Structure formats: C-alpha cells, structure tokens
Amino acid sequence: MVKITDVARHAGVSPSTVSYALSGKRPISEETRRRVEEAIRELGYRPHAGARALASSKSNVLALVVPLRAGIHIPVVMRFAVSVVTTARDYDHDVLLLTQEEGEEGLRRVADTALVDALILMDVQLHDPRLPLLRALERPSVMIGFPASSEGLTCIDLDFKAAGEACVDHLAQLGHQVVALVGSPPEVYVRQTAFAQRVVQGFTAAADRHGLASSVHPCEAGPGDARRVAERLLREQPALTGVVVHNEPLLEPLIDAFEKLGLRVPGDLSVTAICPDELAEAARVPVTSVALPSAEVGERAVELLMRKLAGDTDVPEATLLAPRLTERASTAPRVAP
Amino acid sequence: MVKITDVARHAGVSPSTVSYALSGKRPISEETRRRVEEAIRELGYRPHAGARALASSKSNVLALVVPLRAGIHIPVVMRFAVSVVTTARDYDHDVLLLTQEEGEEGLRRVADTALVDALILMDVQLHDPRLPLLRALERPSVMIGFPASSEGLTCIDLDFKAAGEACVDHLAQLGHQVVALVGSPPEVYVRQTAFAQRVVQGFTAAADRHGLASSVHPCEAGPGDARRVAERLLREQPALTGVVVHNEPLLEPLIDAFEKLGLRVPGDLSVTAICPDELAEAARVPVTSVALPSAEVGERAVELLMRKLAGDTDVPEATLLAPRLTERASTAPRVAP
DNA sequence: GCGTGACGTCGAAGCGCTTCGACGGGCGAA
DNA sequence: TTCGCCCGTCGAAGCGCTTCGACGTCACGC
Numbered sequence: 001m002v003k004i005t006d007v008a009r010h011a012g013v014s015p016s017t018v019s020y021a022l023s024g025k026r027p028i029s030e031e032t033r034r035r036v037e038e039a040i041r042e043l044g045y046r047p048h049a050g051a052r053a054l055a056s057s058k059s060n061v062l063a064l065v066v067p068l069r070a071g072i073h074i075p076v077v078m079r080f081a082v083s084v085v086t087t088a089r090d091y092d093h094d095v096l097l098l099t100q101e102e103g104e105e106g107l108r109r110v111a112d113t114a115l116v117d118a119l120i121l122m123d124v125q126l127h128d129p130r131l132p133l134l135r136a137l138e139r140p141s142v143m144i145g146f147p148a149s150s151e152g153l154t155c156i157d158l159d160f161k162a163a164g165e166a167c168v169d170h171l172a173q174l175g176h177q178v179v180a181l182v183g184s185p186p187e188v189y190v191r192q193t194a195f196a197q198r199v200v201q202g203f204t205a206a207a208d209r210h211g212l213a214s215s216v217h218p219c220e221a222g223p224g225d226a227r228r229v230a231e232r233l234l235r236e237q238p239a240l241t242g243v244v245v246h247n248e249p250l251l252e253p254l255i256d257a258f259e260k261l262g263l264r265v266p267g268d269l270s271v272t273a274i275c276p277d278e279l280a281e282a283a284r285v286p287v288t289s290v291a292l293p294s295a296e297v298g299e300r301a302v303e304l305l306m307r308k309l310a311g312d313t314d315v316p317e318a319t320l321l322a323p324r325l326t327e328r329a330s331t332a333p334r335v336a337p
Numbered sequence: 338m339v340k341i342t343d344v345a346r347h348a349g350v351s352p353s354t355v356s357y358a359l360s361g362k363r364p365i366s367e368e369t370r371r372r373v374e375e376a377i378r379e380l381g382y383r384p385h386a387g388a389r390a391l392a393s394s395k396s397n398v399l400a401l402v403v404p405l406r407a408g409i410h411i412p413v414v415m416r417f418a419v420s421v422v423t424t425a426r427d428y429d430h431d432v433l434l435l436t437q438e439e440g441e442e443g444l445r446r447v448a449d450t451a452l453v454d455a456l457i458l459m460d461v462q463l464h465d466p467r468l469p470l471l472r473a474l475e476r477p478s479v480m481i482g483f484p485a486s487s488e489g490l491t492c493i494d495l496d497f498k499a500a501g502e503a504c505v506d507h508l509a510q511l512g513h514q515v516v517a518l519v520g521s522p523p524e525v526y527v528r529q530t531a532f533a534q535r536v537v538q539g540f541t542a543a544a545d546r547h548g549l550a551s552s553v554h555p556c557e558a559g560p561g562d563a564r565r566v567a568e569r570l571l572r573e574q575p576a577l578t579g580v581v582v583h584n585e586p587l588l589e590p591l592i593d594a595f596e597k598l599g600l601r602v603p604g605d606l607s608v609t610a611i612c613p614d615e616l617a618e619a620a621r622v623p624v625t626s627v628a629l630p631s632a633e634v635g636e637r638a639v640e641l642l643m644r645k646l647a648g649d650t651d652v653p654e655a656t657l658l659a660p661r662l663t664e665r666a667s668t669a670p671r672v673a674p
Numbered sequence: 675g676c677g678t679g680a681c682g683t684c685g686a687a688g689c690g691c692t693t694c695g696a697c698g699g700g701c702g703a704a
Numbered sequence: 705t706t707c708g709c710c711c712g713t714c715g716a717a718g719c720g721c722t723t724c725g726a727c728g729t730c731a732c733g734c
C-alpha cells in the first residue's frame with residue numbers, strides 16, 4: 001500500500017506538505033502542488049480512510065436509516081436513497097445503509113463509534129422514540145417528515161398542506177364547485193406523522209378560499225371499501241364533481257367504483273391524488289397528482305446536513321418542499337349539467 | 338469521548354487487556370473479563386471505528402453496489418439490500434451503499450482507501466467492465482448474476498435453468514402436453530447476464546424429458562405486443578394449454594390478451610411465470626410463479642463474503658439457488674377436450 | 675534600514691486502537 | 705526437584721493521517 005510518506009519522498013517534500021496540498025488548508029506553492037499531484041498520480045496514492053478518520057475525527061460518511069414497515073412505497077424509498085447517495089458523493093461523502101430494524105441502538109452505535117459524521121432518518125413518526133436520542137447525539141441529523149415537536153431538530157418533507165391546496169386549486173380552476181377529500185385510514189391520522197392532517201388543512205382552506213362545497217372522509221383501504229366510499233360520497237354530495245385522494249391503495253379501486261356507478265372519469269368526475277408518481281402513471285386512467293418529490297427531498301436533506309457539518313448554525317429547523325402537480329388524464333373542466 | 342485507556346484505568350488493567358477481552362484473541366481470566374465488561378458498561382465505551390480500522394486494517398464495512406438501470410424491478414433490489422444489511426449485521430459488519438453510476442472508479446475508491454473490506458455487486462452483465470478490476474482488487478467480492486466467465490470470481494443467483502424446468506414440471510404434472518415459453522426481449526439475450534438463455538435450456542430440457550410439445554418465443558414487451566404474441570402462439574400451437582412467461586412487463590397484458598381471445602386462465606390455459614412475487618401476486622389472476630429469492634440471495638452473498646474474509650479458500654465460484662414455485666390461481670389441471 | 679507579517683514548508687506530536695514480544699507464576703512431566 | 709510450557713497480563717510500537725507550532729524567506733511600509 002502506498003502511503004503519504006511515499007508520496008512525500010517521491011515529490012521531495014514532507015508528509016505534512018502533501019497533506020496540505022491535498023486539503024488546501026494551508027497555502028502551497030504552485031510548483032510544489034504540481035509535484036505532489038504528479039507523485040500521487042504516478043504512485044496511485046489513496047489516503048487510508050481509517051487513518052484519516054482517526055486523525056481528523058471526520059469519517060466523511062453519512063448514515064441513512066430506511067424504513068421497513070409495510071405500507072411504505074418501496075420505489076419512493078429507493079429513489080430517495082439513490083438521491084442521497086448521489087448528492088452525498090458531490091460533497092465527497094459516502095453513505096452507510098441502516099435499517100429501521102436496528103433501532104436506537106443502531107443509531108447510537110454508528111454515531112458513537114464515529115463510523116458516521118451525521119444521520120438521515122426516513123419515516124419519522126409523530127412521537128418517534130428516536131427523537132430524544134437524536135437531540136442528545138453529538139452528531140447532526142436530518143429527518144424526513146415531521147414529529148410532533150421538531151424543536152432543535154432539522155426536518156424536511158413535502159409541504160402536504162400546500163399539496164392539499166394545489167389539488168383543490170386545480171379542481172377549482174377547472175370549474176368544479178363540489179369537492180371531497182378521500183383521506184388516509186383513520187389510524188394514519190394518529191400513528192404517523194402529521195402529514196395527513198396537513199393535507200386536510202390545505203384541502204379545507206383552499207376549498208373555503210375558492211368558495212367550494214367540500215367534505216373530508218378518512219377512509220379504510222380494504223378490498224370492499226372502494227365501492228362503499230364511492231357510494232357514500234355520492235349520497236352525501238350528489239353534485240360532487242371533484243375528488244382528491246390521499247390514500248394510495250384506494251386510488252385505483254375508487255376510480256373503478258365510480259365508473260361502475262356510472263360516472264366517467266374525467267367526464268363526470270375529476271380525480272386528483274397525492275401519491276407517488278408511479279402509482280398515478282400506472283393507473284388505468286393516469287391520475288393528475290402531486291408527487292412525493294423523493295429525489296428532491298434526498299438532495300435537500302444532504303445539503304442541510306452538509307451545512308450543519310460545516311458549522312452553519314442557522315440551518316432551518318423545518319423545510320417544506322413546494323408541491324408540483326402533474327396534470328394527467330383524470331381531470332377535466334366541469335361540464336355544466 | 339471515552340477511550341480504551343479510560344476503560345483500562347477504570348478496570349485496573351492495561352489497554353491491551355481490554356482489547357483482548359473484547360476481541361477474545363487471547364485468553365483472559367473470567368474475573369478480569371467481568372471487570373472490563375463492567376467498566377465498559379459504566380463508562381459507555383464505544384471503540385472508535387476509524388482507530389480500529391487503522392490498527393487492524395479491517396473496517397468491518399461491506400460495499401453494496403446497486404443498479405440504477407431502467408427495467409430493474411426496484412422492490413427486488415430493495416429487498417435484496419435490506420437482506421444484505423441485516424445479514425451483514427449478524428456478522429458485525431455495516432454496509433456502504435454505492436450506485437452503479439459511480440462505476441469502476443467508485444469501486445476502486447472504496448477498496449483502495451480501505452473504506453470497505455469487501456464488495457457485493459448486483460446486476461452483473463455478461464461482459465461487465467468491472468470484472469478485470471474485481472479480479473485485480475485485493476479485496477474479496479461477490480456478484481449477483483453470472484458474467485460470461487466467472488473464473489476466479491464468486492457469483493450467486495437463482496438457478497434459472499432449474500426455474501425453467503420447475504415451471505414445465507408443474508405444467509406437466511397438471512397434465513399439460515403442449516407448452517410454450519414466452520421469453521425476454523431479444524436484446525436481453527444479448528446484453529444481460531446469461532440468465533435468459535438458461536431459462537430456455539431448462540424449459541426445453543424439461544419439456545423433452547416429459548415428452549411435451551414445446552416452443553420458445555423471445556418477445557418484445559411493447560403495448561401492442563401482448564395481443565400479437567398471444568395470437569402467434571395459438572396459431573403455431575393450436576393445442577397449447579401451458580405457458581411459461583419469463584418477461585415481466587408482458588405477463589399481465591398477455592393473460593388479458595388470451596382471455597380476450599376467448600381462452601380462460603386457468604380454465605383453458607395454465608400460465609406460470611418467473612418474476613418477482615409482487616408481480617405474480619398483484620396480477621388480476623394471481624400467477625403461479627417462481628420468484629427471484631432476493632432475500633435469500635442477499636443472505637447467501639454475505640455469507641460467501643464472510644467466508645472469503647475469513648480466509649476460506651474453497652468458497653465456491655458459482656452458487657445456484659434452487660427455485661421455489663408458488664402455486665397461485667393461474668394454473669389448473671388440463672381438461673381433456 | 676528594520677520591523678512586520680504573510681507565505682511556504684517542515685518536524686513532531688498525537689488520533690485510539692491492535693498486536694507483538696516479553697514476562698511472571700503456576701503446574702505437569704520427567 | 706527442576707525444566708518447560710501455557711496462561712494471563714503488560715508495555716511499547718506502530719497503523720497512516722492531520723494539525724499545530726516553528727522557522728526561514730521575502731516583500732512591503734515607515
């Protein structure tokens with residue numbers, strides 16, 4: 001193995017000079033730098049990561065904790081992970097993959113052994129048991145999603161309130177006057193992050209702002225539920241022409257149910273959703289939707305982390321990503337009766 | 338930060354004794370071990386990963402290179418990755434996530450900087466450009482999939498030949514006498530690993546063994562192709578009652594096409610597939626299939642790597658995992674005409 | 675003409691751990 | 705009894721890098 005002393009000898013300088021030439025932490029003459037670089041190239045020198053970590057107390061590795069829980073859309077996780085890795089590389093960092101399964105002990109382990117410099121957590125719950133640990137840890141972290149209190153932590157996610165609004169805005173713009181929100185199953189409103197509530201807030205606010213008649217329905221997503229939900233919506237709001245679905249498994253079945261009840265999508269009924277793009281695209285009727293911008297979240301998460309690692313003290317605690325609505329085949333202007 | 342000297346002092350022993358108590362590389366008296374363990378617990382000691390890596394020239398980290406290419410089934414990759422991480426943890430190792438995008442330079446980087454001890458590569462191509470590098474690298478590696486020549490490398494994958502056979506065996510057992518293989522698009526047979534060919538071999542061998550009439554059809558997987566393929570199959574083999582599909586995007590459309598042509602699945606036609614379980618399960622008619630055992634592949638890959646790291650010299654170059662066929666709704670006994 | 679400071683470089687001291695050789699004590703074999 | 709050996713422990717020497725303080729040189733300002 002070729003080491004820094006070899007490079008130094010070959011270039012006719014001291015090891016510290018090689019180090020400074022590499023890190024740029026002290027001025028080095030043009031001539032010397034050139035010689036060092038040449039020596040490095042000729043010898044094929046690669047600094048030993050462990051030695052570097054030991055001497056500098058920086059591993060240049062980030063931990064990424066991915067969820068395993070059922071109900072998580074895998075491609076979204078994967079896209080996010082890839083985006084984290086790619087962005088981390090731009091900052092000369094690598095990514096260590098951890099599973100949720102490892103729990104708090106896993107976090108403590110990689111943090112305390114100095115295996116990683118910082119952490120990224122996905123799938124943060126409202127009252128995530130890892131929160132106290134994260135606050136106590138001496139290493140910076142960024143969480144995807146918002147817990148009940150993000151005090152002293154850094155969080156990032158899609159702006160679900162704005163996403164709810166965007167869907168309603170789109171429907172209002174198309175002339176729809178009676179809209180409904182088909183929400184996530186009731187337990188999601190309790191267990192998970194606050195995102196489900198925020199969709200409701202956005203939905204309601206936008207509907208009020210546009211002067212639309214609106215209603216909100218948290219819905220189970222079992223096999224037979226779609227039909228029942230569709231019937232209930234139509235019973236309660238016979239003039240319904242716009243639906244926002246924030247319930248992934250229910251999306252397709254619900255559209256089917258509406259059509260079976262004689263309503264054409266988007267002819268009689270416009271449907272928008274908040275869901276991963278794959279789902280919206282793959283549907284029989286491709287659905288106009290606000291996507292979870294996983295790649296962007298990953299990128300931004302790493303950027304936030306890098307700022308924290310650089311000692312930036314005014315990194316925002318909360319970052320909300322603006323929703324982007326993609327129009328597809330499931331929405332159309334309202335046809336006056 | 339609490340270090341090994343702190344533990345040593347607290348336990349009244351020397352640092353080396355603490356190290357040996359931890360690693361078990363030299364005998365330590367029961368009494369001493371107890372005192373050391375207690376000191377560790379009381380002080381909350383965690384060995385510094387970098388220092389350890391430097392001193393022992395072992396990072397206890399594996400690199401996992403995941404593919405990005407379109408056409409790869411993401412959940413399979415993810416399941417594989419999770420299984421690698423989980424298994425690696427059982428062996429006290431962590432996993433560094435790399436993307437294919439980083440290419441050979443990325444492999445060289447993590448290997449040469451001693452960031453990782455060993456590598457796992459997914460999605461290995463027939464003539465993968467990384468092969469020479471892997472052979473040259475001083476670190477062990479395991480590849481998922483088989484290149485043209487696996488000489489001197491360690492590879493593991495589903496036994497696709499046996500998978501092809503298993504499908505035919507199943508159909509034969511149900512009494513089917515005329516079978517067809519709907520294979521991957523022609524370019525797959527060229528570009529990728531040899532797995533597509535192996536399926537053909539297994540299919541043909543088993544059909545011959547059972548004395549069935551059989552035919553093989555590499556197929557494109559465009560939107561209109563399903564219908565054409567179905568028609569062609571029925572034209573060429575009017576008595577066809579068993580189909581093996583090794584072409585993921587074509588699976589569902591093909592079944593639909595058959596039904597539109599008046600053939601009931603599984604009433605008139607039994608269909609089996611080689612594809613990820615999700616796909617087989619999610620189909621309108623759940624498909625009897627041989628799955629890609631991603632979790633098992635991940636586990637076995639790590640085990641192979643651990644053996645190599647332990648200095649085991651007779652680790653098999655090729656490991657073929659036995660297929661497991663799951664019966665679902667798409668196959669049934671042949672009904673005599 | 676001399677003090678001052680920036681520039682460019684060096685040497686040495688660690689970073690926290692593992693590992694090697696050494697050593698004292700105890701025990702079994704001769 | 706004595707020799708030799710194994711057990712259990714220690715001290716010291718690194719592992720390969722970064723970083724701090726120091727030093728010589730040169731240019732500039734007064």
